[in-house]
Amino acid sequence: xxxxxxxxxxxxxxxxxxxxxxxxxxxxxxxxxxxxxxxxxxxxxxxxxxxxxxxxxxxxxxxxxxxxxxxxxxxxxxxxxxxxxxxxxxxxxxxxxxxxxxxxxxxxxxxxxxxxxxxxxxxxxxxxxxxxxxxxxxxxxxxxxxxxxxxxxxxxxxxx
Numbered sequence: 717x718x719x720x721x722x723x724x725x726x727x728x729x730x731x732x733x734x735x736x737x738x739x740x741x742x743x744x745x746x747x748x749x750x751x752x753x754x755x756x757x758x759x760x761x762x763x764x765x766x767x768x769x770x771x772x773x774x775x776x777x778x779x780x781x782x783x784x785x786x787x788x789x790x791x792x793x794x795x796x797x798x799x800x801x802x803x804x805x806x807x808x809x810x811x812x813x814x815x816x817x818x819x820x821x822x823x824x825x826x827x828x829x830x831x832x833x834x835x836x837x838x839x840x841x842x843x844x845x846x847x848x849x850x851x852x853x854x855x856x857x858x859x860x861x862x863x864x865x866x867x868x869x870x871x872x873x874x875x876x
Contacts, residue, residue: 753872754800760790773861783826787811806835821850
């Protein structure tokens with residue numbers, strides 16, 4: 717084989733892989749619409765790298781992901797568009813995760829929406845505060861992106 721042929725084969729393989737991923741995303745979205753599964757996720761974290769990890773993990777699994785850099789920005793997004801799952805950091809500038817959760821739970825559109833807190837906290841006081849605010853649960857950082865995707869899928873199944 718010559719270098720030209722080899723490059724051509726690689727290019728075709730990449731196009732096929734991309735087409736396959738796009739087809740999987742379309743299939744996932746169609747199934748999610750039919751079954752009432754989680755489709756749209758709001759991920760809120762003041763860390764740019766964490767936002768990118770969440771966007772990449774959920775996006776590659778076929779979810780629509782909107783990211784926000786703090787609770788105030790997240791609340792603005794949540795009031796403008798309905799989300800099926802909200803992930804939020806706890807400590808952020810302008811508005812923290814607990815205040816965000818309280819605002820969301822006061823909105824009828826978010827009474828039943830799963831809200832998960834991503835945090836480094838693990839003491840009992842934190843757990844009580846998160847429960848009292850109305851969070852569905854919490855996940856300690858560092859997070860495993862695959863675990864988050866599996867959790868979103870499982871939450872979607874319990875909400876149908």
